[in-house]
Amino acid sequence: MRVEELRAGSGIRPLEYPLRETPHATIETNRTCNIQCRLCYTLERSHIKTLAAIEREIDLALEKRSLQTITLLGGEPTLHPRLPEIVASIKRRNLVCQILTNGVVFLEDDRDRLLDRLVEAGVDRILLHVDSGQSHVHQDLDEVRTRLFQKMERKKVHFSLSLTIYEEERGLMSGLIRKYSRFRYFDGILAVLVKDPNTPLAQPVGLTEEHASLERDLGILPSAYIPSSARDGRISWLVYQYFVDALTGQVLAMSPAAHRLIRKIYRILRGRQLFSIIVKPSRQRRSFFFIGLLEAFIDPRRIGRIVGMIRSSRLGEEARFQFIVIQTPPSFDPENNRYLICYHCPDATIRNGMLTPVCIADFINPLNGPLPEGELSKELYQLAYSHLGEI
Numbered sequence: 001m002r003v004e005e006l007r008a009g010s011g012i013r014p015l016e017y018p019l020r021e022t023p024h025a026t027i028e029t030n031r032t033c034n035i036q037c038r039l040c041y042t043l044e045r046s047h048i049k050t051l052a053a054i055e056r057e058i059d060l061a062l063e064k065r066s067l068q069t070i071t072l073l074g075g076e077p078t079l080h081p082r083l084p085e086i087v088a089s090i091k092r093r094n095l096v097c098q099i100l101t102n103g104v105v106f107l108e109d110d111r112d113r114l115l116d117r118l119v120e121a122g123v124d125r126i127l128l129h130v131d132s133g134q135s136h137v138h139q140d141l142d143e144v145r146t147r148l149f150q151k152m153e154r155k156k157v158h159f160s161l162s163l164t165i166y167e168e169e170r171g172l173m174s175g176l177i178r179k180y181s182r183f184r185y186f187d188g189i190l191a192v193l194v195k196d197p198n199t200p201l202a203q204p205v206g207l208t209e210e211h212a213s214l215e216r217d218l219g220i221l222p223s224a225y226i227p228s229s230a231r232d233g234r235i236s237w238l239v240y241q242y243f244v245d246a247l248t249g250q251v252l253a254m255s256p257a258a259h260r261l262i263r264k265i266y267r268i269l270r271g272r273q274l275f276s277i278i279v280k281p282s283r284q285r286r287s288f289f290f291i292g293l294l295e296a297f298i299d300p301r302r303i304g305r306i307v308g309m310i311r312s313s314r315l316g317e318e319a320r321f322q323f324i325v326i327q328t329p330p331s332f333d334p335e336n337n338r339y340l341i342c343y344h345c346p347d348a349t350i351r352n353g354m355l356t357p358v359c360i361a362d363f364i365n366p367l368n369g370p371l372p373e374g375e376l377s378k379e380l381y382q383l384a385y386s387h388l389g390e391i
C-alpha cells in the first residue's frame, strides 16, 4: 500500500521512531512449540534459552534501544519452564511486558496455574494467536477464542487477538472487534498479512484491502503508519487507535493529530517513545472523556459524533479503548530492485547478539547455525543489519 492511497486531508503522518528510540523489541524465549500453524515463519523448533541467556538478551536490547515494551514470543513461550520469572525480570526493568502465545497451554490448564503465576509476575497484556492457520488443531475458532477470553477476563488481564490474515480471512477484523468488545479486557487486534516462509517476499493479501474494509465496516481511518525502510511512500504498518462502544459497535477513531500529541507528551514526560497504551477498565471512561474533549478541540465538526457516543455508551461506561495494528512482512521493490523491511523494525529481536527482524531471523541469521547460502538471504542480511545499525 502506498501513502497516496490514504484519504487526502486526513492528516496522517509516518510514525518514524528514531533508531535508538524505537520503543519495542521482541525476545524469543524458546523455539519449541506445541502446534504447527500453517505457514509458521519459525524454521528451527528445538532451542530453549536459559533464564540467564534471556536476561542477557533483554539487557542487550535495552542497550540498543530505549524500550517501553518487550514482547515475549517463541516458538511458544508458555512452554518455557521459567516464563513467570522472565516476566518478573522484565517488570523489574520498568517495562511493559506482553506475551504472544497460541493459548493452548492455558486451554489445557483447568486450574489456570500458569496464568495465575504470569498475572502475579505482572504481565501487562497477552496476545492470543488463534486463527484459521490452526484449523487442524481447533475445530471451532470462536469457541476457542471465547474460552480463552473468558479466562483472561476472570483474571483481569488485558488481552488482544493476534491474527495472520490468510486469504480466507480478509476483511473480517471489523466483525471480530464488534463481537469481542463485550469483554472489558479485550483491547484489540494485532494482524500480520500472511507470507509463506518458503517464498518470503510474496504478498498474497494486501494492506489496501484491509484498510478499505476497516473504513467501510468500522468507519475508522488509521492514526499513523510505519513506512518501509526506504521511506519510499510504501506503508509497512497501519496503526489504528479508537474507542468502541460495546453496546452499539459505534467507533470513535483517534485522529492523527491527537495521536501525535499524546506521543509527544509521553516522550516529554517519560523520556522515551510510546509503544503500548494499556487503559485499565476503571480508567476507560475518564480516558474516553479526555480523548473526546481533545478531538472536539482539534475538530469541532466531530462534536455531534462524540456526544452521540457518550449517550449510547451509558456516559462512557461501555466505551473501550482499543488498537488495530496491521503489519506487512518484508517485500521486494521490483522497480528499484531492492528489498524493504519495516522502518527500524519495531519487532526486532536479539539474534546471536544482533538486533534482527524476528520475521526473517531464521532466514538470515539462524540460531547457532552458519549463515545460509543464497543471494536472497545475503541481500536481506545486508539490508536488515545495515538498516538497524548493526553493520
Ligand code: SF4
Pocket (backbone or CB within 6 Å): 236, 327, 328, 329, 330, 341, 342, 345, 346, 347, 348, 357, 358, 359, 360
Ligand atoms: S520487518 Fe520487523 S516489524 Fe516488519 S514484520 Fe518483520 S519483524 Fe515485524
